[in-house]
Amino acid sequence: xxxxxxxxxxxxxxxxxxxxxxxxxxxxxxxxxxxxxxxxxxxxxxxxxxxxxxxxxxxxxxxxxxxxxxxxxxxxxxxxxxxxxxxxxxxxxxxxxxxxxxxxxxxxxxxxxxxxxxxxxxxxxxxxxxxxxxxxxxxxxxxxxxxxxxxxxxxxxxxxxxxxxxxxxxxxxxxxxxxxxxxxxxxxxxxxxxxxxxxxxxxxxxxxxxxxxxxxxxxxxxxxxxxxxxxxxxxxxxxxxxxxxxxxxxxxxxxxxxxxxxxxxxxxxxxxxxxxxxxxxxxxxxxxxxxxxxxxxxxxxxxxxxxxxxxxxxxxxxxxxxxxxxxxxxxxxxxxxxxxx
Amino acid sequence: xxxxxxxxxxxxxxxxxxxxxxxxxxxxxxxxxxxxxxxxxxxxxxxxxxxxxxxxxxxxxxxxxxxxxxxxxxxxxxxxxxxxxxxxxxxxxxxxxxxxxxxxxxxxxxxxxxxxxxxxxxxxxxxxxxxxxxxxxxxxxxxxxxxxxxxxxxxxxxxxxxxxxxxxxxxxxxxxxxxxxxxxxxxxxxxxxxxxxxxxxxxxx
Numbered sequence: 285x286x287x288x289x290x291x292x293x294x295x296x297x298x299x300x301x302x303x304x305x306x307x308x309x310x311x312x313x314x315x316x317x318x319x320x321x322x323x324x325x326x327x328x329x330x331x332x333x334x335x336x337x338x339x340x341x342x343x344x345x346x347x348x349x350x351x352x353x354x355x356x357x358x359x360x361x362x363x364x365x366x367x368x369x370x371x372x373x374x375x376x377x378x379x380x381x382x383x384x385x386x387x388x389x390x391x392x393x394x395x396x397x398x399x400x401x402x403x404x405x406x407x408x409x410x411x412x413x414x415x416x417x418x419x420x421x422x423x424x425x426x427x428x429x430x431x432x433x434x435x436x437x438x439x440x441x442x443x444x445x446x447x448x449x450x451x452x453x454x455x456x457x458x459x460x461x462x463x464x465x466x467x468x469x470x471x472x473x474x475x476x477x478x479x480x481x482x483x484x485x486x487x488x489x490x491x492x493x494x495x496x497x498x499x500x501x502x503x504x505x506x507x508x509x510x511x512x513x514x515x516x517x518x519x520x521x522x523x524x525x526x527x528x529x530x531x532x533x534x535x536x537x538x539x540x541x542x543x544x545x546x547x548x549x550x551x552x553x554x555x556x557x558x559x560x561x562x563x564x565x566x567x568x569x570x571x572x573x574x575x576x577x578x579x580x581x582x583x584x585x586x587x588x589x590x591x592x593x594x595x596x597x598x599x600x601x602x603x604x605x606x607x608x609x610x611x612x613x614x615x616x617x618x619x620x621x622x623x624x625x
Numbered sequence: 626x627x628x629x630x631x632x633x634x635x636x637x638x639x640x641x642x643x644x645x646x647x648x649x650x651x652x653x654x655x656x657x658x659x660x661x662x663x664x665x666x667x668x669x670x671x672x673x674x675x676x677x678x679x680x681x682x683x684x685x686x687x688x689x690x691x692x693x694x695x696x697x698x699x700x701x702x703x704x705x706x707x708x709x710x711x712x713x714x715x716x717x718x719x720x721x722x723x724x725x726x727x728x729x730x731x732x733x734x735x736x737x738x739x740x741x742x743x744x745x746x747x748x749x750x751x752x753x754x755x756x757x758x759x760x761x762x763x764x765x766x767x768x769x770x771x772x773x774x775x776x777x778x779x780x781x782x783x784x785x786x787x788x789x790x791x792x793x794x795x796x797x798x799x800x801x802x803x804x805x806x807x808x809x810x811x812x813x814x815x816x817x818x819x820x821x822x823x824x825x826x827x828x829x830x
Contacts, residue, residue: 342701387706394709404706453710497746558694558747602697611693619697 313613345604353597377411392425479583482575488518499528634807653789663779688754695751713739729771
């Protein structure tokens, strides 16, 4: 049942207080083993988590946290006014669907079994497609891509030529990124104008960061077709990305970027590349927090809650994996915790 | 049993033995040179091996750290999926190589794994580091095998030199001395016999 925005915002405020703060995450990170981790998790709003304690424990726990996150999205989307709900569904479900499609294509690329592919998928109801089964059952990657013709992912069929020419998956993966970015932004435009700024900031920030990361990976390469690799750019333009690719030093490439991108990429200069992902999460966190501070009684609060929830899900997935591996709390806290709370 | 038992004390055998001892002594000298070279190679290789191992351990820690960070950042499901996009396996070719007659296996990377997908930058970094470690491990294994075979060959050569210096050459020298003594004895007997015959002939005249 769709309810008024005021009611949804009120509910969301209440739920934001249920999110795990830094101290709670530290308590979880300091658990000596997985059993204790689960026992400590029981004391949080996550409650009892039951998983098979087998060799796929980390994967099983990841699925649990994803499921919990999806439930949060569903509970909010179900009561949010239509256009906002549509956007939120697109922002999260479409992203998960794009991830799932990438995983299916990777599976097909390496001739993985249907079972293996199915196991790697995020457990969501397909968003723009009817079902993932025909794709998983397709005899080859080409056949799977051809099945996307006539769907919102039809652009991938055009990239089949490049995929065959290079025998590489990245043209298809980049085309999927493009579908996600363009659809999210077009749905964002249907939101009331006062809500468009946060959507713009968030979606454009994500796309720009991904573009910079792709450019950094291609640094020093001469054969880069910029328009093909970066079909969509926002605040970081093609000329900036070209400068990153052509920069002589890594430090120079990063220093040439504007804020907030320079700050996000800063850990790369010291060799701590993985910290970039934490910085991206921090960037998203700060973007929605700023927007939330500007309007405590509107859509921004709902979006902020879902972004916080996603960050929490990522943190818990990392913590669970680290616990299974027996990593120390300091190492765990370094990469996964956003300094809020 | 004495080394001289069964020895024919003839001039021909003496000359043959003297020629043989010359060859054996030259051979021993060559073996000593080989031993010294192998010992030098081994000492140098051990120093390199120690350095390489220390470096490998350091790089291994860094690669493990990068891999851990990639897992923490992306989650195990995404890492597993992205790793699937690495299609070609690492293919190696093992060929025999030789240093100072010591044959050891030489490993060459024939095909490198091909990363076809748009790997996340954290995973691409970890994958690169892990691949470099694998290459280092392969080269280290090759080097360790080479060192082990050099050490084996050094042991064999040392035993050969010791056997030649302490047994074969002294035995041959003893044989030579024995034959020379015998021949001297025989020639003395011959001289005495000739003198006696000469004296008898002279008294008869």
